[in-house]
Amino acid sequence: SQTIHQWPATLVQPVGSPLSLECTVEGTSNPNLYWYRQAAGRGLQLLFYSVGIGQISSEVPQNLSASRPQDRQFILSSKKLLLSDSGFYLCAWSSIGTGQPQHFGDGTRLSIL
Amino acid sequence: GQQVMQIPQYQHVQEGEDFTTYCNSSTTLSNIQWYKQRPGGHPVFLIQLVKSGEVKKQKRLTFQFGEAKKNSSLHITATQTTDVGTYFCAGWTGANNLFFGTGTRLTVIP
Numbered sequence: 001s002q003t004i005h006q007w008p009a010t011l012v013q014p015v016g017s018p019l020s021l022e023c024t025v026e027g028t029s030n031p032n033l034y035w036y037r038q039a040a041g042r043g044l045q046l047l048f049y050s051v052g053i054g055q056i057s058s059e060v061p062q063n064l065s066a067s068r069p070q071d072r073q074f075i076l077s078s079k080k081l082l083l084s085d086s087g088f089y090l091c092a093w094s095s096i097g098t099g100q101p102q103h104f105g106d107g108t109r110l111s112i113l
Numbered sequence: 114g115q116q117v118m119q120i121p122q123y124q125h126v127q128e129g130e131d132f133t134t135y136c137n138s139s140t141t142l143s144n145i146q147w148y149k150q151r152p153g154g155h156p157v158f159l160i161q162l163v164k165s166g167e168v169k170k171q172k173r174l175t176f177q178f179g180e181a182k183k184n185s186s187l188h189i190t191a192t193q194t195t196d197v198g199t200y201f202c203a204g205w206t207g208a209n210n211l212f213f214g215t216g217t218r219l220t221v222i223p
Contacts (some may be wrong), residue, residue: 038197042199044156044213090155099144099163099205104155 002027005103006091017076023091031093033074038088086112119214120180129223132192134217136185136202143205151198190223
């Protein structure tokens with residue numbers, strides 16, 4: 001069966017520090033991969049999605065970036081975190097093709113001090 | 114741009130009462146999906162509707178897709194405390210992105 005791993009579960013970082021969140025999927029090949037951010041008590045904001053290795057689409061301008069160095073690995077990064085980057089970051093995967101259900105990781109709670 | 118709105122934003126019900134959340138899209142959807150996010154957890158896929166006017170049931174949950182494929186509803190009969198959480202609809206327009214609704218947070222009072 002397919003599983004998705006996301007770490008760390010919680011992270012406290014100072015303003016201006018770098019960020020690297022990693023997400024890996026097991027049990028499936030060539031998945032579509034997604035990064036979302038959820039502010040407290042709010043909906044899901046799509047940050048990036050990827051349909052293949054090295055293929056990244058950005059949905060919102062920001063100081064975050066994403067990379068997909070391997071088929072089942074998706075990384076969210078920042079060179080300098082802002083206070084506004086605080087939130088709940090969720091990685092998700094779906095089977096290849098459009099309209100497929102998305103399956104989420106447990107998320108990372110990021111607090112910027 | 115594409116927008117998917119949900120109402121109400123919050124709903125408090127007594128255990129045993131019914132609950133309904135409504136989802137409205139600004140454009141026609143290829144399909145609509147529903148997700149549940151428990152407090153502190155991550156969204157979990159519940160169901161997908163594809164056909165115009167489609168109705169699907171999962172135990173006490175009834176999902177409906179509008180005839181024009183621009184709106185949907187989720188109805189829970191006789192709520193239980195295990196139903197607590199935020200319910201999101203999410204619509205596909207045929208592109209690569211799933212547009213999530215704003216969510217309805219359900220509180221069930223025992």
